[in-house]
Amino acid sequence: SKHGRERSKYYNKGFEHDDRTMVPHESTRRVSFKNHGRRNKHNRQRGWDSKIRALLQDDDVEMNSNSRSSERYNGNIGRNQRRGFHQRLDRPGARRFLTESPSFWYKVTIRYGGRYEKDYLLKLLGNYIKPVPFIPIGYKVSSNDATFTIEDHAAAEELLNADKRITVNDGFKINIQVRSFNPLVEIGTKIAEIMTKVMSSRYNPYTKALDLSKFHLDPNFLSENVFCPLNKENVMLAVIGIIHESIPDLAALDLSNNKLSSLNCMKSMIEKVANLKILHIGQNKIRDIKQLDALKGLNLEELVVDGNSMCDKFTSKDEYIRAVRQRFPKVIKLDYVDLPPPILFDVDDEDCKLPPSQASFMCDAERGASVVRAFLEQYYQIYDSDSRDALIQAYHDNAQFSLDCYLLPGQHSSTCSSYLSDSRNLFRIPSVERRMKLLKVGKNKIVDTLKSLPRTQHDPTSFVVDLVLFTPVLIELNVCGLFKEKDKVDSAMKYFNRLFVIVPVGSGFCIVNEMLTIMLATPEQVKKVAKLKEVVAVTAAIPAGSTSSTAVALPVEPDLATKHQMVTTLSLKSGMNLVWSEKCLTETNWNFDQALSAFLQLQKAGSIPAAAFQK
Template sequence: MHMTVWRNRKPLEREMQENTQDGTPGSWFRVTIPCGIQYDKTWLMNSIQSHCGVPFTPVDFHFMHNGAQFFVQEASTASALMDVSNKICDEESRKILVFVSPSAVPYSVRDKLKPEEMEQLKLTLSKRFDVSQQALDLQRLRVDPGLLGHGIDIILNRRNCVAATLQIIEKNFPELLSLNLSSNKLYQLDGLSDILQMAPTVKILNLSKNKLKSVWELSKMKGLKLEELWLQGNPLCGTFPDWSTYVRAIRECFPKLLCLLSDYENHCLVLMSDGQELPSPIIIDVDTPYVIKPCKESYKGSETLKSLVLQFLQQYYLIHDCGDRQHLLGAYHEEACFSLTIPFHSEDAAISSLCEYFKDSRNMKKLKDPHLRVQLLKHTKRDIVHTLCVLPKTQHDFSSFVVDMWFQTEMMLCFSVNGVFKEVEGSSQGCVRAFTRTFIATPASYSSLCIVNDELFVRDASPSETQSAFSIPMPTPSSLSQEQQEMVQAFSTLSGMKLEWSQKCLQDNEWNYTRAGHVFSMLKTEGKIPEEAFKEIP
């Protein structure tokens, strides 16, 4: 059944005469789409425009209750929009209604900033813009001295203020990546729905310390390709029954989100891997003392797990040091996460012997660029292995390894390894480094492990560590060349096998170190190498 949008269709001219303000005939019309909140704004507006016989510019688009609403000028545009009703169908073949009615002048037009006010706002925003990071800091904008000194009251809950701000951003900061709107007492985000069109490049949005009470407000910006979102200090953080429900609601608005900073219940920082929900966070109440209960180790299972972890480390570092680290792809989960840190400040990079590691180092305390922090957190196994491949080539001293398994469940194993390695190529050839590596892994096939999180810390080795590195004496078979002797020693160190077994493995593979490493890994995984082939590990 066709529904009329006006009960009594009077001539549009008469409607315009009756809708007056300050004695001047008005020409504004309100367009309402019932249940419009369930549709993507871009899709909805493109659909309406494609079915409308007259091009139009929507003013003050916003979601309200379950609907969507905007304003247009001119009776001809209003009449054309009336005819769009019932002509658009959504994915479930439901017809979309469009209601049109006369309106007073929209707030953003009626209260539009004067040219001199726009110029001062532009100057204020320019002072708050960081060109190097493409970041705009608008926190506590209302009390900015440059605005208060000129009697300009910018309240970002008002559509006219948000519209003016977005206009300046669109024209002057077209490649904006980070937008900080914290501490602005925001309780609704109606005006920010236009950010999709006017600042589509924004990846980082800070809405912390505002008054947002519902994720429904965030849905008004649905479609923005955010990678990092700050929500601390908003009432909405405590409106969900559990953590997973909260995360799903946020991801429905921003599916590409990598990093969510929130205070769900209490204070916590959550880093999210692409497309994966995380388990409930460990909550720390900062106002009261807390105790972390130790995880009890089962003696019965400890030896099995010890063997599994040591076997994994032997295989991992054998492949890592053999030359082609692309073969480490099989050790990582498809959506694994990796970070690297080194213990020095950026201003020391040029003189530090660790400069080869500096470009990939991620220190949240020192790194000020939030976008770079996300970039340096490597996601997906291909990005991780690519990063590992460009790091200096190494030889690890397995005899130096100190391994600690500090948490375990049926589906997760957390362990750390400390030790030393030396670089074998480049300007730092022969330099000894110390490292700490923390792995979080899940069970995989053939009694092996799959890495889901990998954190590596590298530093210069101390004099004592350098002196003791690679110091375990090994007999040298006299029948081998110097190069072959070094290969046997290196293979024995990395594989954990005795010298004679390492020599046999290399000889069987025609002294091809890489091939021997692959064969060793395969046979070890299948349990085909006898126990007597291995050295005892203290």
């Protein structure tokens, strides 16, 4: 109304939260409550108002403590009441809405709240917004204002709408300000000590479980007015650090109800809490299943994520389980529900370990090793000679051959120019006609192609041989290693990989299919081969049962435990350190007697460097 608007102009002239009504001089009063004892117009109501306030004040405070409706009652006499109207001065207006905080925290400021006792003030606020839960965190008084933090959006909105609607015992109304709040938490010595105390009180050593649910509401924090939310990155990192130092064998961790929206800051748990099997992160603010990718390396068996909005995005239970198991394949309990056992090939079963890798592999070492050794010795003896014509006997009449030359990024084409013209790299040759032309069919075309390639010298110490298939009717053989071109003094060392498909013919064998890949050797490959040669530089001087200049070694390698024992024994007998002892055994194909014999001959010749005996 007009009178109401006029009256509002004179509100709070002295104090921001003063609810005493000041009457303008020019107002026309319809009902007079004059204090006839004093007629000065500037003091005409003061005596009478103070008497009424004194009479009503006790009732007002008592009502504030009894019910929400009575707490909103204004014990002071307003102008409308003097007119005879019995409506409440603080009648509610339009409801105010509060946008949800991105950080999920809200800062509440009570203007001039420092004038009142903390318990009294918080009790008034709590009673007013009942039944909405209300837990103040980090209560502080600064510049006569009281401030604290709350986590519940509903409570924050209720407090916002309680602004200037709660009257305290001195007749003033409470001015309440609420805003979104992104707290800055500095972890000093005091807070770090409290955090350690909190975590210690929540750890169960018998089950190796740590309960950090509602971490910020722990009584140890509240009693010290410390605000320490786990959804702040530095707090989470500090907690993980304490776990790593104090309880590295932690098996179960509960992080539910901590306003967590991002898990990226928890990546370090993969290394620092590697034994974790049970993780509860339910009732948080995780919106996307992809957040779990940050924890993908944990071998979790039980996971709780319900209560996060991400769970609502799945249309079926199976889809939900599948998405979780893509990240944690060993999970057998999800959201407190037992799951069917995971499919074994989805999981790296600890009981099903892969066999150790071997430098060379023989699928049938007993029968195949001698056959493969003879074949490769004869083949490369001819291939590295001045004439490759004799290789025509090694190929079937209808054999097929293809060559592929590949350059790594940054490598110049001139280093492999002799091979690029015949290269049949299917990624670089889209033309079917061109592909067919580069496929060499028939032994004559194959040998002509091999003769056109540069003369070579292969290094047999670099060979790695895999006998993939060995049957009476078919052999599949893969060999790779390093070679150099004879006619180029400064030519770069090259790497080759050769796949042979071989069939028995008469008393011998012939190739029916071959694929040759050539590329520049990497510095690591060249360095590795050079180290192997340092140990047995004159192995050719030791009788090896073959006069071939290209002796191909096809070891039947012992297992890792046997190798370790052989290295240790050779080191004790020879006096060489373990590194050089292993090199010697590697060069002699893990033949202990031959390795020891080679050592004795080289030592006698003074060919072993002093570094071999430094331990």
